[in-house]
Amino acid sequence: MFHLARLADDTLALLLRGGEASAMAQSLQRFVFRSKVKLTVPESLPLGTGDAVETYAAYREGDAYVFGCGDHSMIAGAAHADDAWRLPQVRAGWPWLPNHALGALLAPAISLERLQAVSFDKGCYPGQEIVARLHYRGGLKRHMHCVVLSQHIAGGTVLHRNGDSNIQLLDVVHGDATFQALAVIDDGLMNSLEDASRIDTDEGIALHVTQSWSA
Incomplete structure (x- = not known):
């Protein structure tokens, strides 16, 4: 990235x-x-x-x-x-990848199409076929969200819900007396919640979802 x-x-x-x-x-x-x-x-x-x-x-x-x-x-x-640049970029959905996420996330999961940072039909590059197939067939089941955390936790941390590792935190920023972060969350988890704006994790950390990006 x-x-x-x-x-x-x-x-x-x-x-x-x-x-x-x-x-x-x-x-x-x-x-x-x-x-x-x-x-x-x-x-x-x-x-x-x-x-x-x-x-x-x-x-x-x-x-x-x-x-x-x-x-x-x-x-x-x-x-x-x-x-000072970090907070507005988190709110805008511009990810900064922690070491644990390097090479682990495909383009749609971190909203690269919205940022005009990926092409699905131009040329040939490593992984293009997989990325394009997931894009056109809607096969990717993880997407990025902006969240407010109930407490500070290091960027790159993987959080769990009902025993599943379905939340990958990217960058975490302290701003406006809150801890805000970008998180890649499994669609299955989001769809299973009655109120998808709040996620309570097994670690006892609550996430308030303030913005979501489908691609």
């Missing part, structure tokens, strides 16, 4: 939303054949929040990289790191 920005005719930048840059570069290197492509991993940069910039706009500003997110921007290489 990453932001992809064209900074110049011959330069692309990837800002990962979870995972390790070196591992990502090694995975991409396998697909470099005859093209004259060089993959480099720069030193880690502090990530901060900037002024409003149009969504999907990106540019370089000195030694920093600015990624537009609508009512705010993310700045890789900011003078001062902060987490």
Whole structure:
């Protein structure tokens, strides 16, 4: 999961939303054949929040990289790191993947179609056939929701209901005196509840569902 920005005719930048840059570069290197492509991993940069910039706009500003997110921007290489960007992105349904979720979630489960971040009929890429089949046949049974937690719990935690591991938390943010998070929840669990806006888990943690995305 990453932001992809064209900074110049011959330069692309990837800002990962979870995972390790070196591992990502090694995975991409396998697909470099005859093209004259060089993959480099720069030193880690502090990530901060900037002024409003149009969504999907990106540019370089000195030694920093600015990624537009609508009512705010993310700045890789900011003078001062902060987490102010996290809460609006959780509310908007922009996931940040914890280590436990890397490689474990398909595109519809984290609402990539809504973000215009996946194509089901363009080209051929690893896993495209499976992703496209699930999309067109409605076979995926897990979807993403924005929730308010009754107490803090680490991002990446798997929660259970009636013994089943049917809730995968992604990023968890403390904001407005509440703990808000993105969670991938099994459709079967949501459909079984009389009131799908509240889920009581086996761990004693309650989830109040405030927003849901089908794709």
